[in-house]
Amino acid sequence: MDKMSASKKIEKLKELIRYHDRKYFAENNPEIEDREYDRLYAQLKKFEKDFPDFALPDSPTQRVSEEPLAGFKHMRHVIPMLSMNNTYSHAELESFDERIKKNLGKEPYEYAVEFKIDGVSVALIYENGTFARGATRGDGKTGDDVTENLKTVKNMPHVLKSLPSGKMPRLLEARGEVYISKKDFEKLNKEEAREEKFANPRNTAAGSLKLLDSRITAKRRLDILVWGTGRVEGTDFKYHDETLKLLEEMGFKIVPRLEKCRTIKEVIKYCDGWQERRKELDYTIDGMVIKVNSFSQREKLGSTAKSPRWMIAYKFPAEKALTGLLEVKVQVGRTGTITPVAILKPVCISGSTISRATLHNFDEIKRLNVKVGDMVYVEKSGEIIPKVLGVAAEKRKGTEKRIAVPSRCPSCHSTLHKDTGGVALRCDNVSCPAQTEQKILHFASRNAMDIEGLGESIVEKFLSRRLIKDYADVYYLNFESLKNLERFAEKSARNIIDAIDKSKANDLNRLIFALGIRHVGEKAAWTLAKRFGTLAELKKQSVDSLTAVNEIGPVMAESIHNFFRNKENTLVLAKLEKAGVNVRMAGSGESSILEGKTFVITGSLDGYTRTGAGELVRHLGGNTSSSLGRNTDYLVCGEKPGSKFEKAKKLGVKIISESEFNKMLKGLKK
Template identity: 40%
Template sequence: MDKIIKRIHELREKLNKYNYEYYVLDNPTVPDSDYDRLMQELINLEREYPCYNSDDSPTQRVGGQVLDQFKKVEHEIPMLSLGNAFNDEDMKDFDKRVKEVVKNPRYMAELKIDGLACSLHYRNGRLYRAATRGDGVIGEEITHNVKTIRSVPLRLKKDIDIEVRGEIFMSKRTFESLNEKRAKDQLALFANPRNAAAGSVRQLDSSVAASRNLDLFLYSVPNAENLGFTSHSESLDYLDKIGLKTNRERKLCKSMNEVLDYIKTWTDKRNNLPYDIDGIVIKVDDLDKQDELGFTVKTPKWAIAFKFPAEEVSTTLKDITFTVGRTGSITPNAELEPVKVAGTTVSRATLHNEEFITLRDIRVGDRVIIRKAGDIIPEVVKPIVDERTGDEAPFKMVEDCPVCGETLERKESEADYYCVNEDCPRRLMEGLIHYASRNAMNIDGLGEKIIEQLFNEKLITSIPDIYRLTKEDLLRLERFGDKSSENLIKAINKTKDNSFDRLLFGLGIRHVGSKVANLIASKFKVVDQLMEATIDELTAINEIGEKIASSIVDYFNDEDNINMINELKELGLNMEYEVDEDIIEAEAFTEKTFVLTGTLEELKRKEAKAIIERLGGKVTGSVSKKTDVLVAGKEAGSKLDKAVKLGIEVWDEVTFLEKIKPYV
């Protein structure tokens, strides 16, 4: 039996080594036939001796695990998106903002892989969880599929706990082969490698992902300071050493001019790469400086994504149609002769508003230039006037709502026209779509098509109607079975417990985005207090101007809106801003920023962090002018030196334990 165990371990070591050489180093040392022979031997041994099976065996990559559904995963550190830059001036402005805080910054420039962002967690060196980015706070667990990606080690070269983040993608060659096969099988083709990769990762059956030959580059260690790193570049080099795959085309730049040269180089060379990139990511390299620069609500101030110039193509504008938004805004849209741009077929594009069209003299029948702004949103750039035949029809803005027929109104200070009929069917439907959306109430399974179906069947016409839906209502509809009906009702009921800020955003009050909703809800705590708020009380909140304040006051002065809020209360929805119930107001901790360094003897660092946060404090990884207290254990190093230099209060472990004693 010892001989069997020894052979299994030997095979695993060899196969892991060959995997790393082939998929990470791109330097295979054995022929495919040898690799396949060893893999089959290991599969046979594990099948014959299942007691020796292991989650980190190379055999786990072949797929076969099938899930009932994806589990939700909360990211301990949010996966924020990046701000965008589109030209050299934008980049110089970013550099200027950084230099207001950081002298002589160094920047790490990296290729922006066009794929699906994900997070990998390793415990004691073993992959135990992988998740999608989702909305940045909540993602979906995709461990069963990520295990099939051969460039992802199931076991690291060091037995450490670490979270790493990166981009799952599909190579151009794999994409072409996949679409060739789908064409032969008479299946719909994927639009581009990004869509193919995203679709592959979100398969419940891991054998599908295994067959798609996905790949992954890692680009971030979110808690790098806690692991002792002082720079982003140092953390990436470390990932290489422990067997993780990073993109080697990165460059550490000493100035913005070097960054711009790097951008120009890869703008010209990007089509020669074996995978798609949609820009360049630039990050301040020094982790302490990143901490000093900080974040906005949505993006880090120390990083930016340069987006490549959008691909432009020409096509024919066949018609201009109009859509109605949830606030009643009327948007003109271009109906186009289908044309391929940036990897996808486009047949529709936004024309923004009347002023946008008239300034450019865009006419129905024109040949027009279109592009994808930021490679995502199709837009019409301009007409090709030289190609006009004389049959083109000048644009005329509609006077009535295209859905309900109500006369449109335009406010003096705005470019948009509005349908003022609050009972307009399309306005109602768009409001419901917004309410159920990810950033609002996040009702899993209640997407746009389902809402349209329910609305057309007159099962929902208002927000409270969503919570009156029954399983029996859904079973009468096409595409709804017993399980799907039950799941949707569960998902709806689950959102009754959402924090009030999500509900406030979901109500669709004009000018109230998710950030504003959170600011207001955290200030007023409960809906009843907000309903009584005055414009002066609202504008006293930082970042809330008179326009937003007036909109909120007007909303809660409307009797129909008050009645709807009362209905939602009766249906059991939470009307309070949810803060952690365990948070205790402790004067020494509340709203203060802490850094932990060195070795604590009585507590693990994770435990100390949890206690600080429970007492209302915040823990960051590096010392800066914004740090209030440094908790220094044994063998505290450079962080202690820096704290002393900056005059920051320092507690040893005994002091820390004394401070928390009344609360734990």
């Protein structure tokens, strides 16, 4: 493999890996098997080893941790982190209590009741008071060693204070929940310039803990609340409440509001109280945990293979509901993402009536095996859109209907395509009515074409009056037609027309961003505008030549390429150009000094690789070719030029040296 194709291959792999990283870590919604990911990763590593020039620091292989995903070292939990029995019902809490009573004979006992934080369980190991390592719960027996990432967690003590007795345990395993507060979660979604937002605090915490670059983890504002201990050597804890108090004195932040209860009635009352009040908390709790307070009694009660008998989680029931799935509607987003939405028999969840829930995508429908007419479990937590969790299969009557995957857009009937990731369906039609309104708003938005006054209500009005059908039509609006709209003041009509007119002169990067090509953000739009100089040039590019641009990966390249191949898009673009919208990158003007000239490069150059020289030529508006022909304007001749030199002489092509070429690039010579 030559250098150029290696470089392309590496860029492609990097982009793919980053894409899957995002799916896995940030969205907790992986699209490929770990094994497949590992294969991509190994491939990238091999290429980078064979072509070390291209092993750049931005590569996923260069992250802090030495090994990827599979390579998180495993940590065995000497005392397994068992799971908890869950219940949603008071009755089951009562029978839990009866079992305890029976098993403890006549002994009196107490419960400690605490929040069930909706986070990620971890174990922290301290050796002689110093944090040594930590791991996720994993399957309970073995977790991922995420020591480096845990070190970035707020309120995670690195060094412990001694116990009040002056003693320091030789070994102390604290167990707790890593989480992101509601406030920090909000901030995080505001800060990170992401096309897709983090879905919810728990998934984000889980993903962040498993990031391979702990510098990124550090930015995720993870916090921890400790709820217990695992292995302890060198001291003896006797009661749960007492242990937590001691842990607090050692420097841990512990789960607050622990309540001791003598009867299950008190337990239920306390749980119900927090079910109502949990909104006051700055983190999400999804229930309460009820534990027998005495460690010696815990030992007596023991565990089943799966879970301890002395503990139960009471999950807040109102978060989930069982209701009928009446219909599945297909929704089209701004960028054309097709989302199946469950239309539900209205049901009350946490005080609000839910009649719609997301099904994410059609793979999810398949995974859940959900059908129209099913009784489904629906969940709503916090600000998150309600989602369908699963099917109550035992309630099936046999009349349920399979949900068909649409092949055409419900709004414009264009053929749908699968996303590059292979999961989401998309409608790529720029004139799709369902996407149109959102697209126009994006087109006019401040960072795009910046058309002041073209807000939601006005766009709606224009669309419903059929004054516009797409964003290009905006440039064909005239003062007369606006003035005649009811309740539209002459002055605002004038202002809008002026703003629209002014926007025509925007630089190409704004226009490219405004087009709303999927995956193309402001920065990429700028890169593309700089690199290709004109819209016409950008349109011409193949996926490969787009991928060859720094910062443009295969996913984005594919998306750009598809955008310009779409017939409807072509028409809209033509309208924009006809209206006189600027389609060039202005500024220095250097971007077109070689416009219309075709170069062939031969021999080895001092200052450039041949690929690099070719890129420069194209960057400045020229074309390159690998073979000489009648259209060739210049042969750039380096050392040892070979046969092309002779051929150029025969064809009468102008032959220039590297230094002449240099002058030309600087615009000094034509």
